[in-house]
Amino acid sequence: MRIGLLGTGPWARMAHAPALAGHDAVDFVGVWGRRPDAAKELADHYGVRAYDDVDALLAEVDAVAVALPPDVQAELAVRAARAGRHLLLDKPLAVAPERARAVVEAAGETGVASVVFFTTRFGADTESWITEQAGTDGWFTARAQWLAALFAPGSGGRPAGDSPFAASPWRRENGALWDIGPHALSVLLPVLGDARRVAAAAPGPGDTVHLVLDHTGGASSTVTLSLTAPPEAAGATVELRGSAGVAVLPDGDEGIVQTLARAVDALREAADTGRPHACDAAFALRVTEILAEAEALLGS
Template sequence: MRIGLLGTGPWADMAHAPALRRHDDLDFVGAWGRRPEAAKELADRHGTRAYDDVDALLADVEAVAIALPPAVQAEAAVRAARSGCHLLLDKPLAVTVVQGRAVVEAVRENGVASVVFFTTRFQPGAEGWIAEQAATKGWFTARAHWLGAVFGGDSPFAGSPWRREKGALWDVGPHALSVLLPVLGDARRVVAAAPGPGDTVHLVLEHTGGASSTLTLSLTAPPAAAGATVELRGKAGVTVLPDGTQGPVPALVRAADALLASAGGGHPHPCDAAFGLRVTEILAEAEALLPER
């Protein structure tokens, strides 16, 4: 499948481009960015072509991977879907429900496949654990801590304008929800949302399966406190999300596998644009409960 990349930032360079180049069943045709010089530099590093015109790239490919800020991603995804391109998207799908719905409608109306790259969902150990816990009945409660130190160290994302504006709720909140929702069921409602230090947010969710969950999300944690933990408690006892990770590139290769399978006539992937929209709806509900900072 011929695929192009929209985006030239750190995530596009360190994750998307290497994964597209590595994949045996993808032809990495080229890259486009809002800054042509950055697109040229990325394309040179990864052995592909830089496009100055996004529509020219869309005309040359059957799919696109998008590594753009979420508000820009949503607009680009609609444009790509209307050009008949399958979509490998990043999280969050969008930062407004209206934008997210537009992506889902474009996917449906144009008959294209979509996969949203929730990193944990494409890690083999985590994927197996999530499937096992989803098949287990009687969960009572869960807690998720997703703590980053993006703004306190030498992270390549420290200068990200959208992360500074939207904070941990929108950056790491999707990761936590992508693990909790398939196990505990959809969030019936956001019971509470409260701010913590820095950009930290604490959420309490009520799930359709009867369980409750608490989430602590931050991009401003001390580096020594950073990390992700998901713990479930119920009739089966206590279980914790495995720590192991292969890194983003192998996970993105697996996400591309999922897109190829879906585009080839398979069922929609559980992490498709519709799921990405549901995550956006929950985050927007939580955001509305938070005081303005």
């Protein structure tokens, strides 16, 4: 599979580019970015071509990996799908359901495969746990907490940490609901079933949000999300309780490059077999719809 990278930001540099360059079963063709100088720098580092024109890149690949802000991603994913290119996308697919739906429709019209990189779903230990719990009956309730200190105040009002993502405009604008909400839903939905409705949504300190979900499997879940938690409180946990007892999501111990390589493998398999992956664009659309419902409740 010949694959190109769209995007040159921190996520592209630390995850996508090394994962594509180090993968034995794909040919990393080149990089396009909104900043040509950054595209050239990243491409030169891996000995591939920097493209000034995204359509020129699309003409020379079988697939694209996208590491761009959500709504930029959605627009380019539609363009790539209509060119017949398979899609390795990031979460959230978009922050507007209609834009996410356009990606699903374009992929459906051309028959291209899509995989959306919900990180927890591609870790070996975490995916095995999710599969095991999805096959277990009797879950009564679940609690998911995804707390990060990305925007926690530090000295002088600056973010407490040195994360390269702290400067991300779309994260600042959309907050934890859209940045880490997809992670929580990617674990809860395959285990408890789709969310029939967002029963409640309430704001907390900073950008913190609290959600209550009613699932088709009969269970309910609570979700707490934040990018402004104190560093000492940061961490992620998912706890399930039901007739089978208590189950807690294990910590993933793989690096992000290895985890993303698994997503590349999933895209290759979906493209080869024609069987949709569980984390395809249609699943990502559903995640966007649920988060949009929560956002509407928070704004009411």
